[in-house]
Amino acid sequence: MTPTNPMSALSLLTQHVTRRPQRIALLAQIAQLGSITQAAKAAGMSYKTAWDAIDELNNLAERPLVERSVGGKGGGGARLTGDGERLLALYQRLESLREHMLESLEEEADLELIGRLMMRTSARNQLHGRICGIERHGLNDLVAIELPGGARIQARITRESTEKLELSDGRPVVALMKAGWLYVDLPQIPCPAGLNALEGCIESIHEASGGPSEVRIQLPNGQVLCALTEQERIDILRLNEGDPVRAQFSPAQVILGTPL
Structure with missing residues (x-):
């Protein structure tokens, strides 16, 4: 088996969630509320969209970020794993540096180029x-x-x-x-x-x-x-x-x- 490179996998996942801030908001609400239904509502997305987002994040991670239980109070219980908590904390630190990064861009066209390179x-x-x-x-x-x-x-x-x-x-x-x-x-x-x-x-x-x-x-x-x-x-x-x-x-x- 090829040895795992944690930094490469973390870099891939961090790039993904940085482009999808609503999904980080979902992780933050799950950590706070412990319910997929309530977290989806608080993050401004449908219940199904929230499930899809959790599946995609778990699929991209080396280990699951969210643990779920179907049919719990409020439509399904959920909590962040240790990896999920670390990713959320990392994103929050990166967000605090975002303004400094944007200041280094010389033209608005730079943002448009980044947007094209990071297509969904x-x-x-x-x-x-x-x-x-x-x-x-x-x-x-x-x-x-x-x-x-x-x-x-x-x-x-x-x-x-x-x-x-x-x-x-x-x-x-x-x-x-x-x-x-x-x-x-x-x-x-x-x-x-x-x-x-x-x-x-x-x-x-x-x-x-x-x-x-x-x-x-x-x-x-x-x-x-x-x-x-x-x-x-x-x-x-x-x-x-x-x-x-x-x-x-x-x-x-x-x-x-x-x-x-």
């Missing part, structure tokens, strides 16, 4: 990991990524992309997959060769009228995947909350991002 993504699934191997396949590279806890996935990208992102063993990356790209199956059914496969348990199923349902899958390492699945397939597999499932997807459907 529409991909629902963002998993933090670390490169543990790169194999050449013709004009493409097959990049292996180790997730926290030891599970591995692969991304098939062009060699030009490998060079542009300066990918190498041990480098932290974020793997992005759209929810519609994930195919949900049962663990006992053989997975076709060449596909990525991550097993976990169904955290929740959110039905949608006139479209696919949202199946949230919690992985053993605490990260959460979201898969858009037709209700017909959910019925065929008889899926319910708590059931073990497998999310599978092609390496060609994994987009890689690196910290700036």
